[in-house]
Amino acid sequence: MLALTSDIHTPLHDWRAGVKLGLLSIAIVTLFLLKSPILLAGAAGLTALLYRSFGAKFAAQGLRMLKPLRFFLGFILLWQVVLGDAATGFAIVLRLATAVSLANLVTLSTRLDDLIDLVIWLASPARFIGLSPKPLALSIALVVRFVPVLLERANHMADAFRARSTKRPTFYIILPLIISVLEDADHVALALRARGGLDGAFNP
Amino acid sequence: MQTKENDLVMIALFAALVAVLGLLPAIPMPWGIPVTAQSLGVMLAGAVLGAKRGGLSMLLFIGLVALGLPLLAGGRGGLGVFVSPTAGFVVGFPVAAFVTGLVMQNLRIDAMIASGIASLIGGIVVLYVMGIGGFWMLTDKGLMASITIMATYIPGDLVKVVLTAIVVGALVKARPQSLLSRQ
Numbered sequence: 001m002l003a004l005t006s007d008i009h010t011p012l013h014d015w016r017a018g019v020k021l022g023l024l025s026i027a028i029v030t031l032f033l034l035k036s037p038i039l040l041a042g043a044a045g046l047t048a049l050l051y052r053s054f055g056a057k058f059a060a061q062g063l064r065m066l067k068p069l070r071f072f073l074g075f076i077l078l079w080q081v082v083l084g085d086a087a088t089g090f091a092i093v094l095r096l097a098t099a100v101s102l103a104n105l106v107t108l109s110t111r112l113d114d115l116i117d118l119v120i121w122l123a124s125p126a127r128f129i130g131l132s133p134k135p136l137a138l139s140i141a142l143v144v145r146f147v148p149v150l151l152e153r154a155n156h157m158a159d160a161f162r163a164r165s166t167k168r169p170t171f172y173i174i175l176p177l178i179i180s181v182l183e184d185a186d187h188v189a190l191a192l193r194a195r196g197g198l199d200g201a202f203n204p
Numbered sequence: 205m206q207t208k209e210n211d212l213v214m215i216a217l218f219a220a221l222v223a224v225l226g227l228l229p230a231i232p233m234p235w236g237i238p239v240t241a242q243s244l245g246v247m248l249a250g251a252v253l254g255a256k257r258g259g260l261s262m263l264l265f266i267g268l269v270a271l272g273l274p275l276l277a278g279g280r281g282g283l284g285v286f287v288s289p290t291a292g293f294v295v296g297f298p299v300a301a302f303v304t305g306l307v308m309q310n311l312r313i314d315a316m317i318a319s320g321i322a323s324l325i326g327g328i329v330v331l332y333v334m335g336i337g338g339f340w341m342l343t344d345k346g347l348m349a350s351i352t353i354m355a356t357y358i359p360g361d362l363v364k365v366v367l368t369a370i371v372v373g374a375l376v377k378a379r380p381q382s383l384l385s386r387q
Contacts, residue, residue, distance in 0.1 A: 004272045004282050028287060068280055072289050075353065076343055092343050100284035107272040107282030115271045139216045139264055146220030154224060171367055175374050178221070182382045185217045189210040198208050
């Protein structure tokens with residue numbers, strides 16, 4: 001399971017995750033306060049320069065992460081132009097593209113375990129009301145482990161389906177997949193208990 | 205017997221299931237968000253786990269997306285998702301699962317029919333209200349534009365409601381102990 005962290009090392013990689021998140025929140029609030037398309041174009045330009053300053057390959061990576069947005073933003077722009085308010089259209093598109101790029105910058109430059117540590121740290125005040133961050137850490141680890149297991153199981157189900165049918169395995173495999181992983185879940189829970197369990201740390 | 209460990213594992217399992225459903229072959233749409241089985245996972249989480257666990261499970265899922273795992277359909281992930289025009293849908297996942305579970309728990313009729321009604325209310329009505337609300341907030345006044353785009357996803361979502369009912373109906377027969385919403 002790969003995180004979206006970039007392999008290209010940038011100076012931002014060495015910053016603390018908390019600092020980056022704090023700056024990001026300030027930047028996004030500012031972007032949503034700005035209404036002028038000219039100022040927003042300036043912000044978009046600065047963001048592009050920031051990406052470019054980390055190298056062309058890194059900038060290309062950032063651009064790739066924006067790709068899924070292109071039709072949506074195009075549609076919004078077109079809609080506003082049809083309504084006769086092109087300025088607002090440009091403002092919305094520039095604001096959203098810049099906000100998403102800045103947020104992606106944090107994602108690209110921060111390792112997953114640093115972010116998990118930050119979440120655990122942020123969750124630690126909950127200790128005073130009797131909640132432990134431990135189940136949170138454990139559940140994150142469980143999901144990260146379950147995803148490849150489920151994928152492999154889904155592939156097995158698809159193979160088994162293909163061996164018996166000329167049709168393509170689509171939603172037919174969902175039911176057996178769910179039943180089989182529910183069995184697995186019971187075993188994992190039992191194994192957790194056998195190793196000491198959650199120690200009363202989790203009461204949903 | 206339902207233990208705390210069991211609850212935690214089921215919560216993590218359904219979060220992972222939503223991620224995997226996002227990877228199944230999808231029907232691409234020109235505006236970037238493909239029709240995937242992902243919201244089927246949201247409906248199932250609510251219908252199978254119940255309100256509290258289903259909501260927590262989807263909260264875990266979007267938390268992992270925020271941490272930068274590419275778990276959303278089309279390999280999207282990261283903090284950028286939460287300021288993109290479709291942020292409302294992603295934020296709506298836990299709410300949709302919670303409402304689905306709530307309806308499922310309180311509708312004391314045949315589990316299969318109940319899960320269909322529950323996922324229709326939670327997985328379609330609530331999710332779309334959240335999604336369109338988010339779109340409206342993030343794009344100032346693109347409300348009408350958003351409704352026209354989003355209407356194209358409704359037929360696919362109705363298929364998912366039927367699938368949820370089929371899966372829950374089969375679970376009642378095969379593994380009733382796993383249907384935590386009816387414990």
